[in-house]
Amino acid sequence: MPEPIHANSSLRVRFAPSPTGFLHVGSARTFIFNWLYARHNGGAMILRLDDTDVERNTQSSVDSIFDGLKWLNLSWDEEYKQSERIELHRKTAWAIFEKGLAYRDFTPAHAGDAEKSGVQGTWLFNPGARELSGAESDRRAAAGEPFALRFRVPRETGQTVRFSDAVYGDQVKAADDIEDFALLRSDGMPTYHLASCADDADLHISHIIRGQDHLTNTFKHVLIFEAAGSTPPQFAHLPLLVAPDGTKLSKRRHGPVVSVTTYRDVGFLPEAFINFLCLLGWSPKDNRENLSLQELTDVFSLEGINRSNAVVNFKEPAATPEETFDPKAVWLNAEHIRGLPMEELSARLLPIVQGAGFSVTPEKMLRVTPLIRERIKLLCDVLTAADFFFVDQLPPYDPAELIPQKGDAAMALKVLTRAREVLANVEVEFKHDPLDQALRAAAQELGVKAGQMFQPIRVAVCGRKNAPPLFETLEVLGRETTLARIKQALRVLK
RNA sequence: GGCGCUAUCGUCUAGGGGUUAGGACGGAAGAUUCUCAAUCUUCAAACCCGGGUUCGAUUCCCGGUAGCGCUACCA
Numbered sequence: 001m002p003e004p005i006h007a008n009s010s011l012r013v014r015f016a017p018s019p020t021g022f023l024h025v026g027s028a029r030t031f032i033f034n035w036l037y038a039r040h041n042g043g044a045m046i047l048r049l050d051d052t053d054v055e056r057n058t059q060s061s062v063d064s065i066f067d068g069l070k071w072l073n074l075s076w077d078e079e080y081k082q083s084e085r086i087e088l089h090r091k092t093a094w095a096i097f098e099k100g101l102a103y104r105d106f107t108p109a110h111a112g113d114a115e116k117s118g119v120q121g122t123w124l125f126n127p128g129a130r131e132l133s134g135a136e137s138d139r140r141a142a143a144g145e146p147f148a149l150r151f152r153v154p155r156e157t158g159q160t161v162r163f164s165d166a167v168y169g170d171q172v173k174a175a176d177d178i179e180d181f182a183l184l185r186s187d188g189m190p191t192y193h194l195a196s197c198a199d200d201a202d203l204h205i206s207h208i209i210r211g212q213d214h215l216t217n218t219f220k221h222v223l224i225f226e227a228a229g230s231t232p233p234q235f236a237h238l239p240l241l242v243a244p245d246g247t248k249l250s251k252r253r254h255g256p257v258v259s260v261t262t263y264r265d266v267g268f269l270p271e272a273f274i275n276f277l278c279l280l281g282w283s284p285k286d287n288r289e290n291l292s293l294q295e296l297t298d299v300f301s302l303e304g305i306n307r308s309n310a311v312v313n314f315k316e317p318a319a320t321p322e323e324t325f326d327p328k329a330v331w332l333n334a335e336h337i338r339g340l341p342m343e344e345l346s347a348r349l350l351p352i353v354q355g356a357g358f359s360v361t362p363e364k365m366l367r368v369t370p371l372i373r374e375r376i377k378l379l380c381d382v383l384t385a386a387d388f389f390f391v392d393q394l395p396p397y398d399p400a401e402l403i404p405q406k407g408d409a410a411m412a413l414k415v416l417t418r419a420r421e422v423l424a425n426v427e428v429e430f431k432h433d434p435l436d437q438a439l440r441a442a443a444q445e446l447g448v449k450a451g452q453m454f455q456p457i458r459v460a461v462c463g464r465k466n467a468p469p470l471f472e473t474l475e476v477l478g479r480e481t482t483l484a485r486i487k488q489a490l491r492v493l494k
Numbered sequence: 495g496g497c498g499c500u501a502u503c504g505u506c507u508a509g510g511g512g513u514u515a516g517g518a519c520g521g522a523a524g525a526u527u528c529u530c531a532a533u534c535u536u537c538a539a540a541c542c543c544g545g546g547u548u549c550g551a552u553u554c555c556c557g558g559u560a561g562c563g564c565u566a567c568c569a
Contacts, residue, residue: 016569017569018568018569020568020569050569052568052569053568053569055568056568056569105567107567108567109566109567110566110567124496124565146567147567148567149567150567168499168500171498171499173497173498174497177496177497177498177565178497178565179565181566181567182566182567183567184567185567186567187567189567191566191567191568191569192568192569193569195569196569211563212499212500212562212563213562213563213564213569214563214564214569215498215499215563215564216497216498216499216563216564216565217563217564217569219498237499239499239500239562240562240563242561242562244504244505246561246562247562248562248563276506279506279507279518280506280507281506282507283506283507283508285507285508285509286508286517287507287508287516287517287518288517288518289506289507289517289518289519290518306507307499307500307501308499308500308501308561308562309499309500309561309562309563310505310506310507311505311506312505312506313504313505313506313519313520326505326506326519327505327519327520328505328506328518328519328520329519330519331518331519331520332519334532338532372531373532374530374531374532374533375530375531375532376531385530385531405529436528439528440528449528450528451527451528451529452528453528454528454529455528455529457528458528458529459529462529464529464530465529465530466529466530466531467529467530468529468530468531469527469528469529469530469531470528470529471528
């Protein structure tokens with residue numbers, strides 16, 4: 001399996017989703033692998049909407065696929081719609097027919113379904129149609145009788161069809177085991193197999209990187225390419241992504257966790273999501289896990305792809321977002337969050353906070369960000385981790401929270417009263433070190449432990465026990481807000 | 495039913511005829527700290543089964559089993 005190392009203008013890959021739903025995580029991974037392969041090798045990335053199934057395609061699906069792709073923020077170089085290329089598909093089909101490699105099947109659609117679904121399995125072909133004489137076929141067509149055009153698979157001659165897959169190796173199949181698949185439907189529309197191959201040939205696709213569910217279809221595709229007089233491209237099939245129960249990911253069964261936009265909406269960073277998806281079915285083989293897009297592009301190769309399906313380890317009945325998603329995805333997201341420059345993280349957090357109805361300035365956000373960066377795993381966690389920085393009035397909390405470890409209400413009262421005095425003193429600058437010194441001194445003076453001093457203050461200003469470090473928090477909150485909240489806590493305590 | 499693909503800790507994976515089978519997530523314990531995180535240390539946790547080849551197989555071959563895919567005038 002030779003793989004081009006140098007930048008290569010003839011290397012062309014494509015991602016070809018069919019718009020029958022949202023952008024699925026499996027499709028996203030296929031897109032990402034194609035993109036990485038193209039960018040690694042200096043080739044072109046083509047986006048093609050495989051929309052030949054008019055019955056099932058919807059505009060909302062097209063929109064949602066673009067939504068997902070846009071969020072991933074990976075560009076493509078050319079864009080096509082199959083529905084605008086139908087003439088090419090038909091031309092290709094009829095050229096195959098002219099060579100005697102396809103025949104008309106006048107059997108009404110779905111006529112064989114009852115037999116097909118029986119225990120015997122499927123018919124490989126319909127002898128009556130396959131062996132219809134050319135004259136008879138022409139006559140019935142001329143009379144206006146509808147027909148599907150089927151590929152005449154060269155059977156009973158002991159032939160084999162073969163191709164070499166960059167991931168699965170050499171593949172061989174007896175032609176006898178390949179059914180006479182349709183090229184054109186009786187309404188004249190091309191089938192997926194035909195349209196896909198005709199376009200791949202016409203667009204000079206050099207490498208087809210797609211899901212393993214197409215591995216056995218590839219024999220049909222090789223037949224089409226050859227019948228159409230083209231050389232089949234290089235194939236690379238990807239192991240499938242499956243749910244924890246081993247079944248394929250489906251929105252109906254597994255819910256929103258299979259849709260890319262769900263990850264966007266709970267605050268995954270696209271680069272972290274891409275990183276996570278890359279680790280499913282591919283490995284850089286050097287124990288690295290946290291990889292930037294540039295690093296992924298640099299090291300990506302088809303050799304790193306493995307052959308067994310990978311489980312996306314999400315939890316079925318969703319509680320909190322953090323419990324829902326694959327823990328490794330969440331961890332990687334936290335890693336990427338910590339790796340982001342402070343200004344950039346802050347800029348990404350800002351719209352989320354504002355979108356939740358808080359009024360924050362970019363300046364304030366930038367001061368808050370370092371305090372929560374190590375405490376959030378998903379961007380949306382900012383709303384629960386930093387809410388108290390943005391509200392005027394703290395939501396009600398249990399006054400019992402104000403009572404320190406091994407202390408009582410009296411101690412809380414004593415601590416907060418003293419804290420209020422200390423913090424009201426304009427001599428004490430509202431900066432980390434002076435606050436640290438002043439409050440520790442106060443603790444000593446009162447004969448309480450530092451922790452017993454800090455905890456009531458923390459709860460008073462944050463409204464809860466678990467929060468960022470105290471002095472930095474006070475610094476950002478400012479004297480006025482701090483005093484107001486301590487005053488309120490005192491009132492609650494009495 | 496037919497045809498095909500796959501099989502290493504719970505999950506993602508590395509490895510490969512002789513290894514203490516490596517890493518990561520998650521889990522457990524501990525250190526640190528003003529809480530929570532982050533960080534650090536430690537621990538538990540795997541080669542599907544049976545045959546063959548071989549001095550020796552988890553690794554190679556065959557069979558079984560299981561899972562998955564295809565078997566549409568869906569893609």
